[in-house]
Amino acid sequence: MAPLIQWKPLASLATPPDGLLLSPERQIPTVGGAVFHAIKQTSQGFTGFGEAYFSLVDAGSVRDWKRHTRMTLNLVVPIGRIAFLLAKQDGERWSDFHYAVLGPASYSRLTVSPRWFMTFVGLGPAQSILMNVADLAYDPEEAERLPAGVGPQVPGIEQLMVGEGTVAI
Amino acid sequence: MAPLIQWKPLASLATPPDGLLLSPERQIPTVGGAVFHAIKQTSQGFTGFGEAYFSLVDAGSVRDWKRHTRMTLNLVVPIGRIAFLLAKQDGERWSDFHYAVLGPASYSRLTVSPRWFMTFVGLGPAQSILMNVADLAYDPEEAERLPAGVGPQVPGIEQLMVGEGTVAI
Numbered sequence: 001m002a003p004l005i006q007w008k009p010l011a012s013l014a015t016p017p018d019g020l021l022l023s024p025e026r027q028i029p030t031v032g033g034a035v036f037h038a039i040k041q042t043s044q045g046f047t048g049f050g051e052a053y054f055s056l057v058d059a060g061s062v063r064d065w066k067r068h069t070r071m072t073l074n075l076v077v078p079i080g081r082i083a084f085l086l087a088k089q090d091g092e093r094w095s096d097f098h099y100a101v102l103g104p105a106s107y108s109r110l111t112v113s114p115r116w117f118m119t120f121v122g123l124g125p126a127q128s129i130l131m132n133v134a135d136l137a138y139d140p141e142e143a144e145r146l147p148a149g150v151g152p153q154v155p156g157i158e159q160l161m162v163g164e165g166t167v168a169i
Numbered sequence: 170m171a172p173l174i175q176w177k178p179l180a181s182l183a184t185p186p187d188g189l190l191l192s193p194e195r196q197i198p199t200v201g202g203a204v205f206h207a208i209k210q211t212s213q214g215f216t217g218f219g220e221a222y223f224s225l226v227d228a229g230s231v232r233d234w235k236r237h238t239r240m241t242l243n244l245v246v247p248i249g250r251i252a253f254l255l256a257k258q259d260g261e262r263w264s265d266f267h268y269a270v271l272g273p274a275s276y277s278r279l280t281v282s283p284r285w286f287m288t289f290v291g292l293g294p295a296q297s298i299l300m301n302v303a304d305l306a307y308d309p310e311e312a313e314r315l316p317a318g319v320g321p322q323v324p325g326i327e328q329l330m331v332g333e334g335t336v337a338i
Binding site for chain 2: 031040041051054061062127129
């Protein structure tokens with residue numbers, strides 16, 4: 001039987017674990033549509049600019065677990081709602097299970113340092129959009145991606161939608 | 170009577186005017202949602218990283234004309250469709266009328282150097298999203314904004330929707 005995993009919401013922690021950071025960002029009401037801050041050169045968690053790109057994330061889609069060896073990610077979700085799951089691997093042992101839900105309703109930037117494994121799940125209701133401001137340009141040699149279905153079991157969308165509560169599976 | 174303005178589509182020019190650049194960017198099909206490149210440190214038109222932010226743009230909304238004195242903008246539109254209008258002002262005289270329509274269907278990055286006046290119009294059909302990767306953090310002292318209704322007359326949405334044709338008003 002798979003071990004029980006307690007996913008801890010990052011937003012609930014007074015002190016985030018080393019290498020993860022959740023930073024509130026401003027949304028500024030503007031005539032014709034709001035302005036959403038994403039990241040500044042002076043932001044906590046900014047480690048340099050290599051590339052910015054978007055990922056469209058279909059509701060219900062789950063990405064494979066992936067770990068970067070050198071890249072720091074800075075993630076914001078201006079449209080939709082995405083759950084990010086983070087964990088560490090040491091040999092066969094997985095530990096440090098955390099998650100964060102990003103979207104305009106709880107608008108924050110998630111910084112993910114190298115060595116953290118991450119996956120993410122589109123919570124919908126429709127397509128979500130994720131922007132990553134990374135300190136390196138994309139390099140397939142720099143990331144380790146696990147095959148689909150390998151890695152810690154991802155909670156179901158119903159569990160992730162609870163949001164602020166601890167998700168146990 | 171206001172003079173006739175011929176807005177020239179940037180995409181049709183073999184050589185763009187000094188300080189404007191339209192760069193095609195890649196969209197990469199991915200299971201669960203496409204990845205859209207935005208800008209890399211090595212991209213043509215990249216002049217440094219100061220801040221990244223989003224503007225949501227309601228269909229039909231028109232922003233006031235604005236000119237930056239030091240900031241270079243790099244603009245991409247991953248959702249929706251936005252028309253950008255660009256012009257120069259020398260004393261009372263306006264010149265160099267150009268425009269570009271950005272969106273996932275004609276996916277490109279627009280670089281706007283300082284001294285160009287710009288406005289933009291949401292073409293819909295619903296809310297569009299614009300990301301700006303700017304080489305300076307936002308500074309209200311660094312931009313000149315004209316009051317609503319001042320500056321070159323903005324073509325109607327029906328005219329802008331023509332897209333690749335010259336818009337004369």
